[in-house]
Amino acid sequence: MNLREIVSSNDLTRHLAIRIGSLAILVGILWFLRPLFHPLIYRIVYSPTLLIIGGGAILVATLLFLAPPLPTSSDQNLMASPSAKLTLFGMAFVILLVLGVLYGIPASEVEERTLAQDTMADSQILEEFPEMNEQNARITPGAVADTQTRGSVSYRQHQLGESDIARMEDGRLAWSYAIEPDPFQVQLSGNQRGVLLSDMTRMENREMQAYDENDFTYGQNMLLHRSADWNLKKSGYWDQYNDDPIEFVHDGEAYMAYPKTGHEWRFSPIPHTVPVWDGVALVHQDGTIEHLSPEEAQQNEALDGQRLYPLDITEQKMNSLGYRNGITNQMGLIGSYEGVIEPASLPSGAGNDQPFVIDLAGEQMSYVMAMEPHGDSTTGLDEVWFTDATTGEVTYYETGSETLRGPDRAMGVARGTDTQTSWGEDGDALIVEPVPVSVDGELWWHSKVVTTDQTDVVRNIFVNAHTDEAVILFETEEVYDFIAGTDVAELDSAEAIDEEGEEIETEPEPDDPEVAYYIVIYDAAGDEIDRIEIEPGQDVSFESEQRADDEP
Structure with a gap:
C-alpha cells in the first residue's frame, strides 16, 4: 500500500467515524424529543404510502450521509461539494414519491375492504332495538351545558x-x-x-x-x-x-x-x-x-x-361498510352499489356528530351509527349499528322493507311541531342534538329545543322514526316516564302531534283494562264528534283522505 492509499484510507475512516458520531448525536436528540415526532414516525411505520416515501427517504439519506463524498462533473476531487449527494437524494425522493402514491391507492382500498369484512364477521343482527337506560337520557345538550357550566365557575x-x-x-x-x-x-x-x-x-x-x-x-x-x-x-x-x-x-x-x-x-x-x-x-x-x-x-x-373503546375506530369501521360487498361494487361506472350504505347526514346546526353516545340498560354505554343508502336522493335509514363502548362488540338492526326516518327528517318534523316559532340562530329557538333512543322496541329521535343563546333547555321533542309522530315533553320526569313506556295520555304536560302536524287529543280510561286511552276528535267549534278506543300496546297511525264528494 502506497502513501496515497494510506492517506485515502485514513480519510475514509475519519469520515465514517465523524458521520457515525454525528448520526448517533442526531438519533439521541430525536429520541429525547420523540413525542414531537410521534405523528410522523407512527405513520411511517403503519402507513404503506408513508413507509415507502418516508422510510425510503430516511434510508437513502442515511446511506448518502455515511457514504464518502462523491465527485461532481466540475470537480473530480474526492472531497468535492455535497451537491452530488443532494442530486441523488432528490432523484431518489421523486421515485419514492411516485411509487408511494401508486401503491397507496390500491392499499387504501384493500384496507377499507378488510376492515369491512372484519366488522361484518364480528357483528350480530338484532331482532329489535336494545332497551335504553331509563334513568340516563341525554337531556341537556353539550352547548347548553358548556354555557351554563362556564358561567357558574370562576378560575x-x-x-x-x-x-x-x-x-x-x-x-x-x-x-x-x-x-x-x-x-x-x-x-x-x-x-x-x-x-x-x-x-x-x-x-x-x-x-x-x-x-x-x-x-x-x-x-x-x-x-x-x-x-x-x-x-x-x-x-x-x-x-x-x-x-x-x-x-x-x-x-x-x-x-x-x-x-x-x-x-x-x-x-x-x-x-x-x-x-x-x-x-x-x-x-x-x-x-x-x-x-x-x-x-x-x-x-x-x-x-x-x-x-x-375508541370512537375513532368505530367511525372508521362504519365508514368502511360501503366496501362489504367488494371494492368494485362501489366504484363509479362499473359498480352496482348493492348494499352500499353510509352514515346518515345531520343538518347544519345539529350540534352533535355520529357516532352518537347513549346509555343502554344496565349502564352500558354504546356508540350508535345510523346508516342510510348510498347517494344524495335517499336519506331514510337502512341500518342502525351499535358498538359496545366497553368491549367493542358490534350489533346492528336491519330495517328490511321498512324505511325509518333519519335525524335530518326527524329534526324537520320536530320543527314542524310549532309553526309559530321562528327557528334558527336569528329566530326564537334552536332544535339541536338529535340522539336515537328506543321506546317499546321502536326507534325515536330525541331532540332538544333550546334558546338561541343556548343558555337553557325549553323542551324535549321525540319523533318516531317509524311514523313521524312527535311527542313534546316539558318536564324531566315526563321524559323518563315516556322512555319507560308510559302512554302519552298519562303525561300531564305532554303534547302528541300526528303525521299531519295536528295535535292528538287523548284521554285515559282507568276503569277499563282493555282500553289504554281514547283518541278524541273535535270539530272546528270545539265540540266532540268521535271517541276512539285504543287498546294497550296498539299501534296508532293517522292518514288524511279527501272524500270524492268534497271540494278541493
Whole structure:
C-alpha cells in the first residue's frame, strides 16, 4: 500500500467515524424529543404510502450521509461539494414519491375492504332495538351545558377544556371538563386543576361537581414535557391517542382515560394495515400512567362503566361498510352499489356528530351509527349499528322493507311541531342534538329545543322514526316516564302531534283494562264528534283522505 492509499484510507475512516458520531448525536436528540415526532414516525411505520416515501427517504439519506463524498462533473476531487449527494437524494425522493402514491391507492382500498369484512364477521343482527337506560337520557345538550357550566365557575388562572361524556360515580351521565391552565404563561408552569362534571340527565336543577383540590402532575393544556399528551406518547409510543380524553372521578379521585388506537399489518392480498384497539391509558393525578390492555381495562375498577373503546375506530369501521360487498361494487361506472350504505347526514346546526353516545340498560354505554343508502336522493335509514363502548362488540338492526326516518327528517318534523316559532340562530329557538333512543322496541329521535343563546333547555321533542309522530315533553320526569313506556295520555304536560302536524287529543280510561286511552276528535267549534278506543300496546297511525264528494 502506497502513501496515497494510506492517506485515502485514513480519510475514509475519519469520515465514517465523524458521520457515525454525528448520526448517533442526531438519533439521541430525536429520541429525547420523540413525542414531537410521534405523528410522523407512527405513520411511517403503519402507513404503506408513508413507509415507502418516508422510510425510503430516511434510508437513502442515511446511506448518502455515511457514504464518502462523491465527485461532481466540475470537480473530480474526492472531497468535492455535497451537491452530488443532494442530486441523488432528490432523484431518489421523486421515485419514492411516485411509487408511494401508486401503491397507496390500491392499499387504501384493500384496507377499507378488510376492515369491512372484519366488522361484518364480528357483528350480530338484532331482532329489535336494545332497551335504553331509563334513568340516563341525554337531556341537556353539550352547548347548553358548556354555557351554563362556564358561567357558574370562576378560575383566575384556569379554564374549562372541551367537554366529553363520562359517567359520574352514582351512574348518571355527565359532560366532563378538564380544569386546565390558561393563559400561555400559566401553561408553562401551571398544572391542570382536577376535573369538573356537569349532569346531562336533567333540564332543571342540574348538579355540577368540581374536583379541583388536587392538581394533575401531567395534564391537558400543559406544555411539552409537562403535558399528558407528551408523557403518553413517551411511555406508549406505538399507539395513537385520537379520541379526546375522558375525565371522570372514582372514589373521590380524578382520572383521565385515553382510548388507544393501534394498527396491525395484513399481508394479503397486498401488504396493508388496519386499526385495532390497543387498550386504555389511565392517567392518575400523581403522574402515574397505566397502559392497560383491553382485558385489563375492562377489569379495572376505576374504569367500570366508562367508555373504553375508541370512537375513532368505530367511525372508521362504519365508514368502511360501503366496501362489504367488494371494492368494485362501489366504484363509479362499473359498480352496482348493492348494499352500499353510509352514515346518515345531520343538518347544519345539529350540534352533535355520529357516532352518537347513549346509555343502554344496565349502564352500558354504546356508540350508535345510523346508516342510510348510498347517494344524495335517499336519506331514510337502512341500518342502525351499535358498538359496545366497553368491549367493542358490534350489533346492528336491519330495517328490511321498512324505511325509518333519519335525524335530518326527524329534526324537520320536530320543527314542524310549532309553526309559530321562528327557528334558527336569528329566530326564537334552536332544535339541536338529535340522539336515537328506543321506546317499546321502536326507534325515536330525541331532540332538544333550546334558546338561541343556548343558555337553557325549553323542551324535549321525540319523533318516531317509524311514523313521524312527535311527542313534546316539558318536564324531566315526563321524559323518563315516556322512555319507560308510559302512554302519552298519562303525561300531564305532554303534547302528541300526528303525521299531519295536528295535535292528538287523548284521554285515559282507568276503569277499563282493555282500553289504554281514547283518541278524541273535535270539530272546528270545539265540540266532540268521535271517541276512539285504543287498546294497550296498539299501534296508532293517522292518514288524511279527501272524500270524492268534497271540494278541493
